[in-house]
Amino acid sequence: MPRLQPLLHELVTSVAAPTMVLAGPDGQIRAAGVQGVFHADVRVLSAAVLLVDGREPEPIGHADQGAGTTHFVALARRLDPRVRIDRTRTVTPGRIAERIRLTSAAAVPLSTIVTVELAVDLAPIEVVRSGEATTPVPPGDGLTWARDGITVTAGAERAEIDDRGRLRWAVTLAPGTDADLTFTVRVDDPSAAVHAPTRSRDWSPARVRSDDRRLGRLVARSLDDLHGLRLADGADVYLAAGVPWFLTLFGRDSIWAARMLLPVGTGPAAGTLRVLARRQGTRIDAAAAEAPGKILHELRRQEFVLADGLRLPAAYYGTIDATPLWISLLHDAWRWGLPEAQVGELLPHLEAALSWLAGHGDDFLAYRDSTGHGLANQGWKDSGDAVRFHDGRPAEPPIALAEVQGYAHRAALDGAALLDAFGRPGGDRWRQYAATLAERFRAAFWLDAGYPALALDRDGRPVDSLTSNIGHLLGTGLLDAAEERAVATALGGEAMSGAYGLRTMSALDGGYAPLSYHCGSVWAHDTAIVAAGLARAGFGAEATVLIDGLLTAAEAFGYRLPELHAGDARAALSRPMPYPAACRPQAWSAAAAMLMTQAVIGLEPDVPGGKVRLRPLAGAPFGTVEVHGLSIAGTPVDVRVDATGAATVSGLPAGLTLD
Numbered sequence: 001m002p003r004l005q006p007l008l009h010e011l012v013t014s015v016a017a018p019t020m021v022l023a024g025p026d027g028q029i030r031a032a033g034v035q036g037v038f039h040a041d042v043r044v045l046s047a048a049v050l051l052v053d054g055r056e057p058e059p060i061g062h063a064d065q066g067a068g069t070t071h072f073v074a075l076a077r078r079l080d081p082r083v084r085i086d087r088t089r090t091v092t093p094g095r096i097a098e099r100i101r102l103t104s105a106a107a108v109p110l111s112t113i114v115t116v117e118l119a120v121d122l123a124p125i126e127v128v129r130s131g132e133a134t135t136p137v138p139p140g141d142g143l144t145w146a147r148d149g150i151t152v153t154a155g156a157e158r159a160e161i162d163d164r165g166r167l168r169w170a171v172t173l174a175p176g177t178d179a180d181l182t183f184t185v186r187v188d189d190p191s192a193a194v195h196a197p198t199r200s201r202d203w204s205p206a207r208v209r210s211d212d213r214r215l216g217r218l219v220a221r222s223l224d225d226l227h228g229l230r231l232a233d234g235a236d237v238y239l240a241a242g243v244p245w246f247l248t249l250f251g252r253d254s255i256w257a258a259r260m261l262l263p264v265g266t267g268p269a270a271g272t273l274r275v276l277a278r279r280q281g282t283r284i285d286a287a288a289a290e291a292p293g294k295i296l297h298e299l300r301r302q303e304f305v306l307a308d309g310l311r312l313p314a315a316y317y318g319t320i321d322a323t324p325l326w327i328s329l330l331h332d333a334w335r336w337g338l339p340e341a342q343v344g345e346l347l348p349h350l351e352a353a354l355s356w357l358a359g360h361g362d363d364f365l366a367y368r369d370s371t372g373h374g375l376a377n378q379g380w381k382d383s384g385d386a387v388r389f390h391d392g393r394p395a396e397p398p399i400a401l402a403e404v405q406g407y408a409h410r411a412a413l414d415g416a417a418l419l420d421a422f423g424r425p426g427g428d429r430w431r432q433y434a435a436t437l438a439e440r441f442r443a444a445f446w447l448d449a450g451y452p453a454l455a456l457d458r459d460g461r462p463v464d465s466l467t468s469n470i471g472h473l474l475g476t477g478l479l480d481a482a483e484e485r486a487v488a489t490a491l492g493g494e495a496m497s498g499a500y501g502l503r504t505m506s507a508l509d510g511g512y513a514p515l516s517y518h519c520g521s522v523w524a525h526d527t528a529i530v531a532a533g534l535a536r537a538g539f540g541a542e543a544t545v546l547i548d549g550l551l552t553a554a555e556a557f558g559y560r561l562p563e564l565h566a567g568d569a570r571a572a573l574s575r576p577m578p579y580p581a582a583c584r585p586q587a588w589s590a591a592a593a594m595l596m597t598q599a600v601i602g603l604e605p606d607v608p609g610g611k612v613r614l615r616p617l618a619g620a621p622f623g624t625v626e627v628h629g630l631s632i633a634g635t636p637v638d639v640r641v642d643a644t645g646a647a648t649v650s651g652l653p654a655g656l657t658l659d
Contacts, residue, residue, distance in 0.1 A: 003131035003307055006033035008244070009562075009578040014091045015228040015585065016068040017240045017247055018194045019187070021096060026059035027072030027087045031119055031136075034128050034244055037096055037185060040192035041248065041301050043128055044152045045185055046136065047119035050087065050100065052076040053112045057085045064558075067228025067585065068092065082106045083173070093196030094189070100181040104173035111172045114181060118165040120145040120152050129245055130307035139165045149191050156183035193301040193314070194240070194248050197232035203265035204631040208597055211623025211643065214551040214559075215597065221559035222593035225585035226261070233278070236271035241298075242563055242586035249299040251276055251322035252380060253588050256525060259329050260591035262336045263598050265631040269333035270342055276326055277349040281317055281356070286370050289318035289378075293356030295326045297378075311373040318375045320367040321404050323353050324411035331414030334421075337607040337633025337653070347422055354415050354430065357408060364400035364440070364456065365408050379404055380526075381469070381504065385511070386518035387455050390464045392510030395457040402452045403469045405441050406476035409434045413477055421608060438478050446483075451490035466490060466506035468526050474533025484537045491530065492542040494569075500553040500576040501527035502546050503567040514567035514577075521579055524550055524561040528592035528599075535599040535617055544621040547596050552576075554593075561589040600625055601639045601647065605632045605656070612652060613659045620645040632656070 011034070014021045018040040023029045029036055029048040037045035050057065057074035064070055068091040076083040082105040090097045104110055122145070123134040137145045143154035143161055159167040159181070171179045206223065208216040229240045231249065240246065241253035255276070258268040281294035289297070297319035298304075304312040312318070330350060334343045357365070367378040376384045379401045387395040416430040445452040445462060452470045453462030471491050473479050479487065491497060495506040501522035505512050512520040527546050534543040549570065554561050556575040562584040566577035598604075600622055602615035612632065616625075623643050630637040635653040649658060 005129055005131055005581055007580040008034065008582060008584065009580045011035065012062055012070055013243050013584060014068050014070045014089055015225075015243050015247075016091045016093050016196070017229050017231050018192060018196060019091055019093050019095070020243050020247055021089060021091055022244055023070075023089070025062060026057070026074065027062065027070070027089065028056065031121075036128075038125060038244060038247070039094060039187045040189055040194050041125045042150060042189070043121055043123045043125065043134075044150065044187045045096070045118065046121040046123070046134065047117060048098075049117045050085075051115045051117070052083075052085065052102070053079045067225045076102070076112070079112050080104070080106045080110055083110065094187045095184060097184045098182065101178055102171060102173060102181075103178040104175060106173070107175055109172060109174050111170070114169045114171055116156075116167040116183060118143065118154055118167070118185075120165070122147045122150055122152075124302070125245065126304050126306055132307065139163070149189070151188040152185060153188070154183060154185045156181075159183065191301065193299055194231045195233070197230045197237045199237065201227075202230060202237045202267040202271070203261055204629045204636065206264045206594070206627060206629040209626040209628075211625075212551070214555055215600070215622060215625065217559045218551065218554045218561070218593045219597060222561070222590035223264070225560060225590045226257070226587065229585060229587050229590070232271070233275045236274045237268060238272040238275050239268060239587040239591075242583035242589075245583060246298075246586075249275065249296070251296045251298070252319055252325060255322060255325045255329050256529075257587040257591040259325075259332055260525075260528070260588065260595040262332055263594050263603065263630050265634075266333045266336050266338040269329055269336075270338055273326065273330055273333065273346055276322075277346055279315065280349055280352060288313045288316055289369075289374060290315075291317070291356060291359070293323065293352035293354075293359075295319070295322040295353065297322060309373055310375070312375075316374070318367075318369065318378050320365055320378045320401065321380065321407050323356050324365075324404070324407040327353050327411035328407070328414045331418055334418065334608060335606050337605070343418070344422060347418070347424060350415060350418060351424070351426070354412075354426070357411065357433075362436075362440075364444070365404045366398040366400035366456075368397035368399070379469075381518040383517045385516075387463060388465055388505075388509070388511035388519060390466075390509050395455060395463045398458055399463075400456040401469060402445055402454055403472035405437060405445070406473040406478045409437050409441075409478040410476040412437070434477065441478060450486050452487070465509045465511065466496065468496070468502050468504050468523075468530060471502065471526075471530030471533060474530065475536050485539075488534055488537065488539040488542050491534075492539070492545070497542070497545050497549070498569045498571070499549065499567040500556075500565065500570055501549040502530050507567075507569075515579060517564070517579075520567040521564045522549075522553070522567050522576070523564045523589075524553070524586075524592045525588035528595040532595050532599040535602065536604075540617045540619065540621075543599060544617060547599065548621075550592070550596065557584075560585055561592065562586065563589055597625075597627060601627060601641055603630070603639055603649070607633045607653075607656065610655055610657060611659050612649065612656050614639065614647050614649055616641040616645060616647045618645060
């Protein structure tokens with residue numbers, strides 16, 4: 001039988017990067033699928049099964065207490081129906097701790113044996129993801145497992161320990177009493193490629209109050225999850241892409257998440273920019289898809305090999321969009337108040353990134369995997385079947401994606417602004433690059449249907465499906481006002497906006513499938529980016545539909561938005577269906593909460609220009625919205641939009657005026 005990737009949608013996640021736990025809804029960690037404790041891309045605990053009186057407790061429910069703590073409740077009915085079990089799991093980097101509390105409401109004393117069966121396989125995450133069988137590592141002295149330089153150590157107070165890795169407690173409960181049992185698991189991993197931050201916070205703890213309470217709940221949960229996804233390279237903090245497959249540095253994902261978080265501080269942006277600048281390409285290496293000036297795609301501890309033939313080096317550069325997105329993150333962070341000295345230190349890397357753009361000459365930015373074992377598609381929709389014609393046929397590479405040309409246009413203008421501001425040459429060249437690109441895009445991408453194609457294929461033919469990609473063009477400057485209206489009209493119809501968010505592909509296209517990865521599903525970050533672009537361009541009604549769809553989805557998913565969910569019509573199902581292999585939490589899905597909030601209140605600062613724009617959505621579709629603890633140039637700022645749409649801002653730094 002073919003191996004299958006394990007499903008994720010019913011698992012319960014606790015995370016404090018680079019450590020994460022995936023368990024069943026009952027709290028048990030079984031040696032099956034992707035359940036386990038992972039640290040820096042290795043499964044360091046493959047089982048932790050609790051038994052009371054030789055039987056598994058009967059689960060009642062679970063509740064999160066922050067990104068890193070989960071509380072599970074069960075009953076030991078075979079022992080006595082009045083015995084409750086509370087299992088609290090807390091994850092910190094390199095460590096998990098569990099407290100098991102047995103509480104008896106029985107009228108007579110009860111005695112029982114409690115055991116926890118532990119197992120370790122030290123399996124690389126790519127092996128787990130491929131659905132391959134793994135072999136347990138036998139414990140050494142006490143409860144210690146070791147292999148390949150990684151050591152896992154378990155400890156428990158007052159427990160007997162056997163040679164099978166089992167903890168055992170004899171427990172007696174008098175009526176109305178409880179007993180607490182604890183154990184810990186620690187990891188020593190000196191060869192990890194990613195590391196935990198040392199600071200407790202890296203952005204302002206913003207709070208949102210709204211007549212539509214979903215918005216505030218989503219922001220609170222999302223910021224908490226993002227805290228658990230922080231990683232560090234030295235003193236520089238960035239966001240891991242997501243749990244479980246991508247708990248590492250991903251250029252595109254980490255950049256977008258930092259960009260969305262600019263309203264609460266420039267810290268994540270500064271850290272992300274510097275971490276990626278240190279790994280910026282310096283040579284031509286076809287196997288790694290590296291080129292001078294190019295920004296990294298992903299970082300692993302070793303070569304990353306999946307059963308489907310994908311084989312990526314530990315540092316892989318196979319992304320067509322991370323480089324222009326890095327340029328625009330630097331520009332936007334500068335506008336939000338990143339200190340000039342920090343911007344100045346990154347200007348050589350800006351010039352190297354612009355040189356990579358220039359290396360494409362008069363061609364559109366396009367990609368093609370030359371190795372046969374890298375990513376076939378290298379935009380954000382990177383699944384093998386993501387780029388399809390209207391009739392469902394796949395496009396052949398090299399492929400030039402529409403949104404990537406928008407990113408390049410925006411990066412050229414952003415780069416020019418930075419070069420001008422810091423007295424460096426080249427600004428006029430990049431403005432001319434942007435103007436020429438816009439003309440060429442207009443001639444090559446626009447379809448008779450009245451909107452841009454998804455891409456151009458190897459023969460320069462427009463890939464004529466209607467997709468969310470074109471929404472990313474809004475705000476890049478590549479479109480004029482009439483063209484922005486055409487894009488808004490195309491995306492605002494039921495075929496695109498009729499789900500719980502924006503579909504990645506129109507329901508009228510031949511490749512559409514609501515449970516596909518990129519051809520009809522809904523991605524939170526994608527929807528938020530397009531909604532923000534629509535709001536900025538003056539299409540508030542269309543933006544509101546998308547934001548409301550995501551808020552409804554957020555409510556259904558406990559305000560922890562997954563990487564993606566199914567694109568079924570809102571009219572057909574009362575709640576969105578999960579995509580069963582979606583990562584959760586995912587950095588850019590969580591950060592989308594702040595981007596949506598920014599779109600609702602319409603806040604856009606220009607610290608170097610001395611201005612702040614405040615232009616909320618017309619009609620106040622979410623009622624009164626108050627946002628406390630935003631950050632502009634490191635200064636706390638509050639914004640209030642009342643139910644009539646009137647907006648006020650307080651706490652602006654000296655020297656900034658309100659537009």
